[in-house]
Amino acid sequence: RYLLIGDSVSRGYRGSLEKISGIPVDYIGTSSLILDELFLREIESFFNWGGVDMYSAIQVQIGIHGIMDIKTELNGDFYDVYRNQYKNLIEFLLEKTKRLVLASTTPVIDRYWNCSNKYLSFILRNTHPLCMEHINERMDKELSIRNNMARDIAKEYSLIFNDLYFYMRNEGKKFRHIDEIHYEKKSNVFMARKVAECFGNNKEN
Numbered sequence: 001r002y003l004l005i006g007d008s009v010s011r012g013y014r015g016s017l018e019k020i021s022g023i024p025v026d027y028i029g030t031s032s033l034i035l036d037e038l039f040l041r042e043i044e045s046f047f048n049w050g051g052v053d054m055y056s057a058i059q060v061q062i063g064i065h066g067i068m069d070i071k072t073e074l075n076g077d078f079y080d081v082y083r084n085q086y087k088n089l090i091e092f093l094l095e096k097t098k099r100l101v102l103a104s105t106t107p108v109i110d111r112y113w114n115c116s117n118k119y120l121s122f123i124l125r126n127t128h129p130l131c132m133e134h135i136n137e138r139m140d141k142e143l144s145i146r147n148n149m150a151r152d153i154a155k156e157y158s159l160i161f162n163d164l165y166f167y168m169r170n171e172g173k174k175f176r177h178i179d180e181i182h183y184e185k186k187s188n189v190f191m192a193r194k195v196a197e198c199f200g201n202n203k204e205n
Contacts, residue, residue: 001023001024001025001026001054001055001056002017002021002023002024002025002026002055002056002057002058002059002199003025003026003027003028003055003057003058003059003097004017004025004026004027004028004058004059004061004195005027005028005030005043005058005059005060005061005062005093006027006028006029006059006060006061006062006103007029007030007031007061007062007064007105007181008029008181008182009061009064009105009106009181009182009183009191010027010029010059010061011027011029012182012183012185012187012188012191013187013188013189013191013192013195014027014192015188016188016189016191016192017192017195017196019192020189020192020193020196021196021199023056026055028042028043028046030042030062034062034082034085034086034089035081035082035085039085040085040088040089040092043089043092043093044092047096054096055096055097056097056098056099056199057097057099057100057101057198057199057200058093058096058097058099058100058101059100059101059102059103059162059195059198059199060089060090060093060100060101060102060103060150061102061103061104061105061162061164062105063104063105063143063146063147063150064105064108064143064181079145079149082146082149083149083153086149086150086153087153090102090153090157090159094157099160099199099200100157100159100160101159101160101161101162101195101198101199102150102151102153102154102159102160102161102162103150103161103162103163103164103195103198104143104147104150104151104161104162104163104164104165104166105143105146105147105164105165106164106165106168106181106183106191107135107140107143107165107168107169108135108136108139108140108143108180108181109134109135109136109177109180110134110135110136110180136180143165147163147165151163160198162194162195162198164191164194167190167191167194168183168187168191171190172187172190172191175187175190
């Protein structure tokens with residue numbers, strides 16, 4: 001049994017991961033920033049009914065929520081606290097699984113098709129082939145910091161790092177965004193394959 005801890009992007013490829021791996025996939029979705037007290041309480045509450053080693057693999061993909069103005073975050077010890085909380089989460093989850101994967105957060109774009117006519121907006125977002133050229137620079141700068149932090153923590157704990165950000169900027173750049181964060185359905189199979197490979201269970205290979 002697998003577990004995804006993440007945002008709505010993770011939720012999007014959950015079903016594809018089940019089909020590719022042939023294994024049930026549970027999902028913890030939260031809009032909380034990892035610094036929020038609610039975040040760890042949600043995770044702990046989820047595991048209260050379970051037990052140790054109930055999941056053969058867990059992936060964490062949590063970098064998108066709680067992004068503020070970059071100047072605000074650079075003041076004080078925001079990143080030190082963020083890193084420490086991330087490590088607390090990792091140490092908690094290492095007691096629940098033998099295979100823990102950290103995943104980078106996928107790119108965010110500007111809503112360049114935003115217009116008052118909903119039909120025109122629909123056409124624009126579903127026909128423009130170059131969505132990845134409209135990267136939101138402010139968000140991308142912050143995601144880069146958080147993704148690098150996740151990569152460093154994965155290295156520190158000898159964990160697998162699933163660089164979904166890199167994959168979507170390169171192999172996955174053919175997929176269109178349907179809004180600033182989410183992708184068209186075809187991308188879910190692509191990302192699910194990357195997760196299955198990290199879990200060591202891509203039955204398509």
